[in-house]
Amino acid sequence: MRIAVMGAGGVGACLGARLIQVGADVTLVARGEHLKAMQRNGLRLIQADGYLKVPVKATDDPCEVGPVDLVLLAVKIYHIPEAAHSMDPMIGPKTHIVTLQNGVDSADGLAELFGPDRVLPGTSYTIASIASPGVIKQQSKTARIIFGRADGQITLEAEAVQDCLTPAIDAELTGDIASVLWSKFLLTAPGNAINATSRVPITRLIQTDEGRDLLVRAMKEVAEVGLANGVNIDPEAIPKGIKFMESLPQDQRMSMLDDIEAGRPLELNAQAGAVVRIGRRVGVPTPINDALYALLMPHKDGAPPQA
Template identity: 30%
Template sequence: MKVCIYGAGAIGGYMGAQMARAGADVSFVARGPHLAAMQANGVKLLIDGEERVAKVNCTSDPRELGPQDYVFITLKAHSVPGVVDLIQPLLGPQTAVVTGVNGIPYWYFYKHGGDLAGSTLESVDPGGRQWRGFGPERAIGCVLYPAAEIEAPGVIRHVYGKKFPLGEPDGSRSERVTRLSEMMMAADLEAPVRDNIRDEIWLKLWGNLCFNPISALTHGTLDIITSDPATRALSRQMMIEAKGIAETFGVHFRVDVERRIDGAGAVGAHKTSMLQDLEAGRPMEIDPLLTVVQEMGRLVGHATPMCDAVLGLIKQRDQMARQAA
């Protein structure tokens, strides 16, 4: 099984190293000092109190790798449209594209049913570039729950979790998704096949759409945001707005709002990815996590006043950060 991790940072590197150790033919597309270190010394994975080393073919040029069975896209979601052309050499006739990105994926309305079936979302796939360049028929959904960090170039520390739910857009248990699930589970990654992966996508997005921008605006960690009465109430209202939209599209939430907030709070003094990006001077994932909720709400005539307000604030915060850079 040939597997390419496109964007082999912390999470992509963790899952790829585990699959390589389990016998998959894994390659990484990465860049900078992290790439150089992995090319020289392999991928060092710090997990469960031990160091594991995986030898992986690492490159910055996908043309060196050729067609793959599976291409995992583990970039920041807003970066994906810009690499559609670069990924083309990895795509053969049967290659599956596994969307390990935050937020709503480009293929969301593929085989969705209803009036919006086959539609694209401008906030996550401007001009339908991914839809045309990858093709929705290649897509397998994957939700990333674990946390990991690059401790040093070529060194990835696993922080917690190993759950990566998978699913076909049409909910089927195809041979390709079953094979991928089996490989990942052999690599000590929990990869259950879901018959409605959109439920999992929304469950994660439900927290990201509020906790991420609120943390970037306040610099609060998850424990503070979920325990402070004002930010907890704001998070709750944003989640209620999003829940109404998602349910219009047939999504089922297996936990209620309070339990979802409490679950985030239990993570503790954790900085969200958006706050980490802001502090590091990197672009923030605003459109895939929040603008898309506004866009989907407008598609079905569902008002999102709190999401709109926070979206306006975080966009201004992003603009000010860019001006100060």
């Protein structure tokens, strides 16, 4: 398969590097100094047990890539409309798109644009960031994604995508992607919002009884919204989420904290905002997520104007 990684930042470049390492035909679509560094020096991936350096094909122009068999879409949620338009030259008659955003509805617009048979909603459990242009630091022990068709079917085409990825990535094909997305969402949506509001690493916050209780209550609201929306929520999802948080390094930050401190736009509408929006639609009160959403709204589009 020919593969394009659209949005080769931290997670996208990490996945791309691992695929290139095993010989996959991969093109990275990126921009800015990170792109220039990769074009000049290749891509370096720093891992807990060492590092690897791979030569890359990298561009900021999807027209240079041409039609591919698979697009791994790793852009921020608010960049999806722009990405969907610009990646059109990479979409051939049999191209599949795996989405890797946080959130529960990022694939919906793509399915309307390219067709539901082409789009495989997914999520990444890979923690990675740009350490410097052309250099990615992978904090998670593994590179893992889960994806599947929105209708739950396990098709030969979806299995072929999994077979293509598994030599390099822990790629799981599921028949209930909605449950997977919501189980992660009930941790990441309130976790990101609380982390960005408190401005301290999430692992330090949950060491206090008050911080842990706040996160658990916010997660319960998300679970209740998901259940009312007809999603199968793992009854153990909340304790599992807390246990996962406890396993992280003591200075672990969630991405929204990095974004707010850097003055970048936030994925607020697709996270806490989605909890509030879907909660209202299904008639489930979400007072904690409402408050977090309101507190972060001035930062939604980046650094607020200085008084």
